[in-house]
Amino acid sequence: MEEGDGFHFGAEACKACAAFFRRSVSQKRIYTCRGANDCDITVNIRCMCRACRYSKCLEVGMNPMGVLAKPSPSPSKPSPYPSETIQPFPSSPTQTTRAALLTITLPSSFNDSMPLLSKMRSNYQKLCNARIVIHREDGQSLFEEKAPRALNYQEAVAQSMKDVRLTSDWISWCFEDFVKLPMEEKNNLFRNFYTPYYMMEGAFASHLANMIYAVVLPSGDYLDMTQMETFYGSIEVKQPLDKEQIENLFKPSFDYHRKALILPMISEDIDIYEFFALTTLLLWNTTLETITEETIKTGKSVKDQLLKEIGFYLKNVKKVEDRVVRVATIVNMLPDVYKVTKRNQDNLEMSQIFNIYTADKKFYDLLTGNFI
DNA sequence: TTTCAAGGTCATC
DNA sequence: GATGACCTTGAAA
Numbered sequence: 001m002e003e004g005d006g007f008h009f010g011a012e013a014c015k016a017c018a019a020f021f022r023r024s025v026s027q028k029r030i031y032t033c034r035g036a037n038d039c040d041i042t043v044n045i046r047c048m049c050r051a052c053r054y055s056k057c058l059e060v061g062m063n064p065m066g067v068l069a070k071p072s073p074s075p076s077k078p079s080p081y082p083s084e085t086i087q088p089f090p091s092s093p094t095q096t097t098r099a100a101l102l103t104i105t106l107p108s109s110f111n112d113s114m115p116l117l118s119k120m121r122s123n124y125q126k127l128c129n130a131r132i133v134i135h136r137e138d139g140q141s142l143f144e145e146k147a148p149r150a151l152n153y154q155e156a157v158a159q160s161m162k163d164v165r166l167t168s169d170w171i172s173w174c175f176e177d178f179v180k181l182p183m184e185e186k187n188n189l190f191r192n193f194y195t196p197y198y199m200m201e202g203a204f205a206s207h208l209a210n211m212i213y214a215v216v217l218p219s220g221d222y223l224d225m226t227q228m229e230t231f232y233g234s235i236e237v238k239q240p241l242d243k244e245q246i247e248n249l250f251k252p253s254f255d256y257h258r259k260a261l262i263l264p265m266i267s268e269d270i271d272i273y274e275f276f277a278l279t280t281l282l283l284w285n286t287t288l289e290t291i292t293e294e295t296i297k298t299g300k301s302v303k304d305q306l307l308k309e310i311g312f313y314l315k316n317v318k319k320v321e322d323r324v325v326r327v328a329t330i331v332n333m334l335p336d337v338y339k340v341t342k343r344n345q346d347n348l349e350m351s352q353i354f355n356i357y358t359a360d361k362k363f364y365d366l367l368t369g370n371f372i
Numbered sequence: 373t374t375t376c377a378a379g380g381t382c383a384t385c
Numbered sequence: 386g387a388t389g390a391c392c393t394t395g396a397a398a
Binding site: 373374375376377378379380381382383384385 | 386387388389390391392393394395396397398
């Protein structure tokens with residue numbers, strides 16, 4: 001390769017190779033080597049084999065994640081967030097970069113070494129596409145982009161009821177071992193998985209959108225932590241409590257959600273594959289008392305595979321120097337996910353007691369672990 | 373204000 | 386259609 005003229009996508013490279021790498025990633029090109037994947041890539045013959053040129057780019061340390069997703073061709077597209085919400089949702093220069101994490105596709109040589117994470121990645125895209133369909137507003141065309149808005153509690157519950165089935169489908173698409181389990185075992189695992197996962201995904205989505213005072217829901221809509229009375233307000237039900245009383249009741253647990261999950265995800269810059277690792281660990285919770293020895297064995301083997309793959313990912317794709325520390329950072333988020341879940345469940349109990357809003361019985365059962 | 377690394381454009385092959 | 390030189394942009398120092 002030609003001597004580098006500066007840093008490009010995380011590595012010293014020439015401008016030509018930087019442009020080649022940028023195009024390859026942004027256009028998701030897949031190259032095939034006609035030889036044995038060992039072509040000599042030098043200044044004069046670098047154009048002879050694109051597959052090997054791309055491999056060489058990766059080899060010297062160029063990171064596909066540094067390449068932003070191709071922007072939408074429509075420049076007149078409205079901002080996804082209302083302009084008056086600048087204070088709770090600071091617009092971040094890195095917002096596009098974070099969102100781009102969702103669209104990056106790794107070269108197939110990497111995917112072969114991390115089959116589970118790759119499968120989760122491609123199926124997550126499928127899940128996101130399905131969500132666009134089921135969460136579209138009444139009368140909204142499938143082709144127009146939905147503008148995210150702040151939801152009240154009732155609307156959030158209604159959306160979650162729709163989304164739970166998609167999440168269970170996603171889990172089934174990703175884990176053959178899960179599909180093979182007896183029905184009762186599946187229910188045991190999923191029942192204990194869904195609520196913590198829902199909390200974690202909300203925090204992860206807030207991190208991707210850089211919305212530190214909002215929990216972003218699967219639909220793209222969000223819960224505005226700065227407007228608690230709106231969140232607990234409902235058109236049909238009159239509030240028995242005033243704004244201050246509502247804040248006193250619920251604000252601490254929203255603050256806790258922000259401090260324990262959203263802010264750590266932002267400060268650690270958790271990426272999509274690390275999020276999948278957390279998802280896997282949440283699902284295959286082998287310390288549950290209600291599951292059989294057989295399920296525990298299966299769960300352990302899935303988690304072993306996951307740890308191997310995330311190790312590979314951190315080493316070869318993300319190029320993390322101290323992988324042990326990084327894995328520990330990721331795994332250490334799990335207790336906080338459970339703590340936030342517990343706080344949220346307590347909140348729901350409280351809203352029942354004070355009759356602030358009578359949640360759909362099915363959703364209430366789901367959140368408190370009574371889901372069949 | 374300068375520097376650097378990103379994306380965009382376009383003549384050339 | 387792919388490439389690479391050149392240009393513009395925006396963040397950080």
